[in-house]
Amino acid sequence: MAEPLIEISNLKKDYPIPSKKLMEKKWIHAVDDINLIVNRGESVGIVGESGCGKSTTGQMIAGLLSPTSGSIQYHDKNGSTMNVMNKTKQYHRNVQMIFQDPYASLNPRHRISKILEEPLRIHKIGNKSNRKKKIEDILQLVGFTPDIANRFPHELSGGQRQRIGIARALMLNPTLVIADEPVSALDVSVQSQILNLMKDLQQSFDLTYIFISHDLHVVHYFCDKVAVMYFGKIVEMGNVDELFYHPTHPYTKALLSVIPTIGKQKERIILQGEVPNPESPPTGCTFHTRCPLATDLCRTAQPTLQTIRENHVSACHFAMKGEE
């Protein structure tokens, strides 16, 4: 059944803090010891507030950023395993990325045809005529007629540009697509179009998605599994329905309680304060500074991910409370 495609173990990324003193080098732990398995054909969501490490994680998996430590393994269909650290061309063909702001990620001076041809050129795939054919095919897949190929990015709307971003990611027939806030800049009516398209493409090409978003509605709708990140760590993870209907981590509970919804009134948990400064991380559980349940234990001991139920883990000393 579940066939692991990506296996992430003890992944870490530190960034240097600019410091006045040359000798004193300090680091922030942007991604702090993440373990995650993404199965073939799944959509795995990564959610959390800005700065929690979602994009850094995504870029490391896409091979665009080197981890400080840990490993990311890619299991091929034929049983062989690639490690992202080796940065092989084959890895890059299989793992592609879609960004939040398609405008920033599309070269403004290039026509759409050139933008889409680029991955083929880099990987030396095909000749002039079959590249052209491939571009036309992909454009049609994402809902365009071939004449769009002659346009420039600025001539397109936000939704159209995102479809071009998706088209570019598909040029190399990837297995895994990492989408970093792909619909966050779009109006809801356009957002729904992109989400439908991404689901259709998943069906057609057996794609696996890592879907990064701060929008919990979108993630609940789109994903099978979800990892909630806080301050560089995964604090809760599981099947999306299980996790969203039965959250156990106080952070997940608070997030879910404040997302605006139409219809049901729910009790809102308003967290006090903000995410701490990463240059001086809190001791113990990093969430304790905002947690309504924090005790002395939380201020001193760091909780680890514990199994709550099948397909559901949570890193809170009190996650099991009320579960018995």
Next chain:
Amino acid sequence: MSESVLNVNNLEVNIKSSKGTFPVLENISFNINKGEIVGLVGESGCGKSMTSLAIMGLLPNQAKWTKGEITLSSKQLQSLSPEEMRKLRGNQLAMIFQDPMTSLNPVLTIGYQLIESIKLHLQYPKAKAKTYAIDLLTKVGLSRADKLIYQYPHELSGGMRQRVMIAMALVCNPTLLIADEPTTALDVTIQAQIIDLLKELNKKEGTSILFISHDLGLVHDLCDKVFVMYAGEIVEQATVQELFDNPQHPYTKGLIQSLPLPEKKKERLYSIPGTVPGIHDRGQNCRFSSRCPHVTEHCTTHHPSQIQISKTHVVHCFLSEKGGTTSG
């Protein structure tokens, strides 16, 4: 009887571009009563910010108020001089923006900017202005306000900056606060804090709020009434309950149906076909007709007028003339 705080009647604003002069807002009419929180929703580019800037008397140079009346607590804004308008802003009328940095000066401390505004509007002496500034910052939920006044905008987080903006807006205890996407750039936990603050302000001070947003869920949580805007016009107005229980305009319905909700997980999402007509291609038809699933010949040649659904619910759609549409 409810007392009107803001009344906009048949407002039209034109904008100059390389292709000529075109209306960017047309037939904008609405009323906001004392103590009400009203949501203005619609897709980007539909004219939400332009509407708020017209009310504030802060339209960009290319834009011109060409028709209609705006009445703020029985004062006719079109007859005010720029100087009188400036006095009004920061007194009865205040506004906060999505990006607080557009209205904060990066090289001046928070305290300096707030104290200057207090001195200007209330003619307080310096010491009293400083005490009041600290009070206001504390009131909007900022801790250690006595230290904060010496900090610069860039030293604060996005959420804290938005609180500072709200404190600035509160200097004169405005009757109407316009909030243009004030939480769009913030995380949900911080958004929830700001929304709570606005609710509290509305409750304690009776401040009316025009809350501009593209987030229907947020408007549902916060507002009493909603105006739905499409391509420079308001196409539907209703109480929050009416709008979400019984939406009339096909555009409103389309927006609600497009929302990704967990119960739709196994389904395709509804998506409104086509795109919003730009200001250059808006004719004398229903502006939604090019995207409407219920379009008739009549819709493409005539402009719909206002249909009253209830005392508090109006819509601009020919379908509703025949006794309203069924939902779906």
